[in-house]
Amino acid sequence: MSGKQIKKTHSCPEKRPKNKTPKNIHSKKRKTKKHIRYIKQKEAAKKRQATRRQKILFELGASLITLTIVIYILSLFTFSFVKVEGYSMVPTITNGEWVFVNKLAKRRRFKLILYKDPESKETSVRRLIGLPREKIYYKKDKLYVNDHEVYERFIDSEVQRAKQSKSLYTADWTPRQQVIPEGKYLILGDNRPYGIDSRDYDCVDEKNIVGIVEMRVLPIQNLKQF
Template sequence: MNVDFPTIMLAAAVITGTIWGLDAWLWAPARREAAARKGGAGQVDLKEASKEPVLVEYARSFFPIIVIVLVLRSFLVEPFRIPSGSMIPTLRVGDFILVNKFIYGIRLPVINKKIIDMGEPQRGDVVVFRYPKDPSVDYIKRVVGLPGDRIGYFNKTVYINGELMPQESVGPYYQEDSSYNHSAVLRVEHLGNREHQIVVEPGTSLVEGEYIIPEGHYFMMGDNRDRSNDSRFWGVVPEENLVGKAFMVWMSWQWDQGGVVWNRIGEPIQ
């Protein structure tokens, strides 16, 4: 069974908090009382005798830190690392991103139950979500289809409710990754009033079809259209699987470029 980070942090907070609380309410008064009796008889120094155990000292020190990290990651902002090229050119392998956790609603950690509704994904948002076929795995894709939409994908072009989403060719797409063939093309895609860049490979086979998006679900696609495992293959994403909206690259590390890619640090995610 996979144990995720929030579960570990919640367990650590409960354990350290319980130890600290028990010491404050039960063990510390008993130590002070015992130390006072011994100190009054001149047998041991009062301060030394009432000193808290090492385990309690560590629990007291780490509990507030653990709680702060848990609150930040569960309710505000969480960092993620991009492990694949499915969102090229928007995101690259080795990018480290920040995700807004509260924009789509505040959820309790571990059980992921929404307690405060803040808003809903908009078409074009780049979203981190739990993979429907294995919720222990996080995916990142772009929202293309909203609840109730009819999404078509034909000839590498998106249709929403029968309307073509226009694309403009920018030119050939080149990257240091030698796995890209020379037919890769960089395009600008318009999704309503939002636009972003995508990569397509005209010489490759593709998945085509039409999809009706149920209520409470979203259709996700990668910007690297011919190299993305997304809703075209495994279906829609339920609302309860949403983690948050990606909004910034805070670090980028590329081995083939010698380490840190400074010009990507702080780049907003469009």
């Protein structure tokens, strides 16, 4: 070995960089958390909205069912809608039209009534002409009540046309019982030449009168109050 003393050099190890998380990573994490919270809030809001909608629909359905039941119960005792069958009430009401019937209205002369046939159970509309304890008859196209003439304005045009053709719109007629019994009513169709009414089946019993026809409701263009 040479006389020179060899100096040992010790190399310093390289310094490792410290594990530092960059700011942009923290920022991204915050944004991701915010986005997740937003999505969760949005989903929760949708669920609440769906729950509210279901509740509203349920309450609406329950209300409609309750209303339907109430209307049905009321209709049993107070009113009904009926489709007219036949042509006995032409020209006032014709076949296929719908009418509103008030079951509580008072029965007065010339009111339209809905009555039920006790045998067939079918309902029909006719006009109330004679009341209990009245004497009714027709002579020369005129109605007489207790021997006094009573004007029937609702068939006036038909009577005038019949007069022009030298015929009668309502043929001379006297009921089999000159005085209408208690609890009975005499009814006629406005279509006098062809209507089927008390001239065919006598007076109707009070218990078979369903109610008073107050309005034609359908077809809508023919809406009319009687």
